[in-house]
Amino acid sequence: MMRALGLVVLFLIACAGVLLVYVRQHGFSARAKPSAVETFLARKVRSLATPAGVKAMRNPLSPTPLNVAEGRDHFADHCAICHANDGSGKTMINEGLYPPAPDLRDRDTQQLSDGELLSIIKNGIRFTGMPGWGGEDNENWKLVLFVRHLPELSDKELELMKEVNGLDTPAAHHGTHQKE
Amino acid sequence: MKLLGVAIMVLVPIVALGHEARLHRGKPTEGEVASVQGDHLSLKTAAGSVPVTLTDETKVERESQQATRADLAPGTHVAVFGTKLPTGELVAREIVIEGGAHHGSKATP
Numbered sequence: 001m002m003r004a005l006g007l008v009v010l011f012l013i014a015c016a017g018v019l020l021v022y023v024r025q026h027g028f029s030a031r032a033k034p035s036a037v038e039t040f041l042a043r044k045v046r047s048l049a050t051p052a053g054v055k056a057m058r059n060p061l062s063p064t065p066l067n068v069a070e071g072r073d074h075f076a077d078h079c080a081i082c083h084a085n086d087g088s089g090k091t092m093i094n095e096g097l098y099p100p101a102p103d104l105r106d107r108d109t110q111q112l113s114d115g116e117l118l119s120i121i122k123n124g125i126r127f128t129g130m131p132g133w134g135g136e137d138n139e140n141w142k143l144v145l146f147v148r149h150l151p152e153l154s155d156k157e158l159e160l161m162k163e164v165n166g167l168d169t170p171a172a173h174h175g176t177h178q179k180e
Numbered sequence: 181m182k183l184l185g186v187a188i189m190v191l192v193p194i195v196a197l198g199h200e201a202r203l204h205r206g207k208p209t210e211g212e213v214a215s216v217q218g219d220h221l222s223l224k225t226a227a228g229s230v231p232v233t234l235t236d237e238t239k240v241e242r243e244s245q246q247a248t249r250a251d252l253a254p255g256t257h258v259a260v261f262g263t264k265l266p267t268g269e270l271v272a273r274e275i276v277i278e279g280g281a282h283h284g285s286k287a288t289p
Contacts, residue, residue: 066271069263073206156266163264164206 030098042099043108050119057115061141063149071146072157074139076164082129085161087150090170097129105151117144208259209270210278213252221252223260223270232260232270242277251277 034042061067076085084091087104094100102109112120121140124132133140158169209232211225221232240247252258252275262272 065265065267066263069265069271073263077206154266160264160266 034099054115059114071142076161213256238272
């Protein structure tokens with residue numbers, strides 16, 4: 001038993017040594033992309049760190065054209081600099097973030113509950129580039145509505161966002177988007 | 181280190197203030213009131229006619245003083261802050277009357 005434990009400890013020390021040598025030779029770059037394992041673990045930790053009561057929260061606002069449009073203007077004003085107007089995350093800043101912001105139109109984001117999205121907007125995500133914006137819940141719920149609307153964003157809406165922030169949308173945007 | 185301290189002192193208030201909803205004024209749509217019908221205005225701008233909707237929360241101001249909807253007579257030059265819907269409709273959050281009624285002034289989209 002003690003022998004097996006000793007072997008495990010030796011193995012872990014050897015792994016740490018290899019990691020140390022690798023890091024000292026190659027260093028870290030925020031331009032690198034996180035591995036699938038790292039991404040998986042980080043999402044699990046974020047999920048565990050979100051209180052159950054928050055996850056269960058439902059958006060009290062209905063997706064009226066005005067609520068969605070107000071969320072759109074807010075997103076254009078504060079979020080698009082990193083996330084891009086279409087939510088794709090194809091921006092100069094995001095390319096240098098570790099971990100980068102995900103494509104908000106993808107399933108990984110869209111399957112989060114309303115409460116989880118609100119919590120991320122309000123409290124941010126530690127050890128990432130996502131700040132906790134705080135702010136009024138009413139405004140943040142409109143942002144949640146807009147994040148839900150991103151997969152169906154129209155060219156006209158992108159044009160209106162450009163009026164607000166002057167940002168061009170990556171050429172890849174073509175209407176409805178929903179990746180698995 | 182000192183530079184970092186200064187940067188934090190400058191940036192933190194900017195980020196905090198930047199999220200205040202009251203500061204989301206955006207760019208105004210300027211033009212001349214062409215017609216008024218209840219809660220709806222038609223605004224004549226350089227880019228054409230823009231339908232404007234007033235809500236219960238719409239504020240009307242003239243020279244930083246509160247004004248009333250009755251002040252929005254045809255011919256009045258205004259700057260409208262609000263949210264544009266994809267349909268082209270502008271939902272007004274704040275309408276600023278610019279120096280009283282006059283005609284033929286410059287209008288921007």
